[in-house]
Amino acid sequence: MSQTRVWKRLLGVEHTVIEGIELDGEGEDEVLVVCVRPTRSRCSRCSRCDKRCPGYDQGEGRRRWRAPDVGLIVCHLEADAPRVRCEAHGVVVAAVPWARARARHTRAFEDTCAWLTAHAPASVVATYLRVAWRTVTDIVTRVVDDRAGQSDRLEGLRRIGIDEIAHRKGQRYITVVICHETGRIVWAHEGRNQETMRLFFDELGKSRSWKLTHVSADGAEWIHTVVAERAMNARICLDPFHVAQWATEAVDEVRRQLASDLRAEGRTEEAKSLKNSRWALLHNNYALNVDQRARLATIAATNNGLYRAYLLKEQLLGVIHLKGYAASHIILKKWLSWAKRCRIEPFVKLARTIENYKPYLENTLNSGLSNARSEATNTHLRVLTRRSYGFHSAEALIAMAMLTRGGLCPDLPGRAA
Numbered sequence: 001m002s003q004t005r006v007w008k009r010l011l012g013v014e015h016t017v018i019e020g021i022e023l024d025g026e027g028e029d030e031v032l033v034v035c036v037r038p039t040r041s042r043c044s045r046c047s048r049c050d051k052r053c054p055g056y057d058q059g060e061g062r063r064r065w066r067a068p069d070v071g072l073i074v075c076h077l078e079a080d081a082p083r084v085r086c087e088a089h090g091v092v093v094a095a096v097p098w099a100r101a102r103a104r105h106t107r108a109f110e111d112t113c114a115w116l117t118a119h120a121p122a123s124v125v126a127t128y129l130r131v132a133w134r135t136v137t138d139i140v141t142r143v144v145d146d147r148a149g150q151s152d153r154l155e156g157l158r159r160i161g162i163d164e165i166a167h168r169k170g171q172r173y174i175t176v177v178i179c180h181e182t183g184r185i186v187w188a189h190e191g192r193n194q195e196t197m198r199l200f201f202d203e204l205g206k207s208r209s210w211k212l213t214h215v216s217a218d219g220a221e222w223i224h225t226v227v228a229e230r231a232m233n234a235r236i237c238l239d240p241f242h243v244a245q246w247a248t249e250a251v252d253e254v255r256r257q258l259a260s261d262l263r264a265e266g267r268t269e270e271a272k273s274l275k276n277s278r279w280a281l282l283h284n285n286y287a288l289n290v291d292q293r294a295r296l297a298t299i300a301a302t303n304n305g306l307y308r309a310y311l312l313k314e315q316l317l318g319v320i321h322l323k324g325y326a327a328s329h330i331i332l333k334k335w336l337s338w339a340k341r342c343r344i345e346p347f348v349k350l351a352r353t354i355e356n357y358k359p360y361l362e363n364t365l366n367s368g369l370s371n372a373r374s375e376a377t378n379t380h381l382r383v384l385t386r387r388s389y390g391f392h393s394a395e396a397l398i399a400m401a402m403l404t405r406g407g408l409c410p411d412l413p414g415r416a417a
Helices: 003-011 107-119 122-129 133-148 194-204 206-210 221-230 240-264 268-275 278-282 290-302 304-321 327-340 345-356 358-367 372-387 394-405
Strands: 016-024 031-038 055-057 062-070 073-080 083-086 090-093 159-168 172-179 185-190 214-217 235-238
Touching (some): 003 016, 107 133, 133 394, 172 194, 172 372, 185 394, 194 221, 214 221, 235 240, 278 290, 278 304, 290 304, 327 345, 372 394
Parallel strands (some): 159 214
Antiparallel strands (some): 016 031, 055 083, 062 073, 083 090, 159 172, 172 185
């Protein structure tokens, strides 16, 4: 194997001619400089569209690109950076086969950085690669944009989930769309309103919007309104997790009101007992321990109203667990009848809410679809945010989300997937 081939493999470059290798600087500032040039087939190409173009001038002379370290020494590629005149993009710096457009790092270096950032905090990656953490963020954004442009992530969508997540204090949100078939993020944008949803459907296009069959979401009207407007063939499925959350909140409201009334009457011991029974009322029946079952039995014997609230919660959860079966619709109808006449105000209110969302909940019961993938994605994004001690912009979080959950993370250079 020739020395030139060895160096090309070490540097992770292709379509490149190595002209010379030298050490530059002294002591800790010493770096390895590899002088290179593109092969004839890759010369004089536009860095935007990759078309061959006539030359314009020599630009600003020679330029260096940071490459993966060689052993313990920082390595740079050095080459001329002429400019070309492109009919579509005007005068631009000519493309080089070893780096992306507008980058000062080689593809191998950027792919390594992106892969490491997907698996470790950016501060650790910055220290390991000897770059600034803002450089790591810029590299991740550039890699994600480059890989996203190589495929259409919105093609073939049929069942999607839509949810929002706060990325900073002050009610700052991003809207995330996932594909239920792959579990990947296919689209994300800052904001959580109808305008944000319309941006997604504008990018999706009318023909592909009509091919959507199911859209899972929570009770947000700004999602339901736009989906009904732009994807009329899609069935909106109400996330069963949020229905269960509404039911547990209604039980807890009943418990807190009863405890407050008991304290007002001076019955502090009974109020304290109700306070300590919270998890016995909220946990699933099969998950209760011996102490919680004893508390529940005491409530059944001494507090009929609270126990009925507990039974209403359990029956609604039973409806959710039966999604995909015809019996779930019959039980839901009977539950609504019971809740409307139970004279327990939080559940009367909940029954009105369920009645309002009944068509969407019935779609969930028929399809068995939930927003679990969206909630799992939100949990992942919260972990990313905590690991990074926050992001300075929504775009930075979206880039990391696409890198880790959008299928855009590159393989480590020189290794198979």
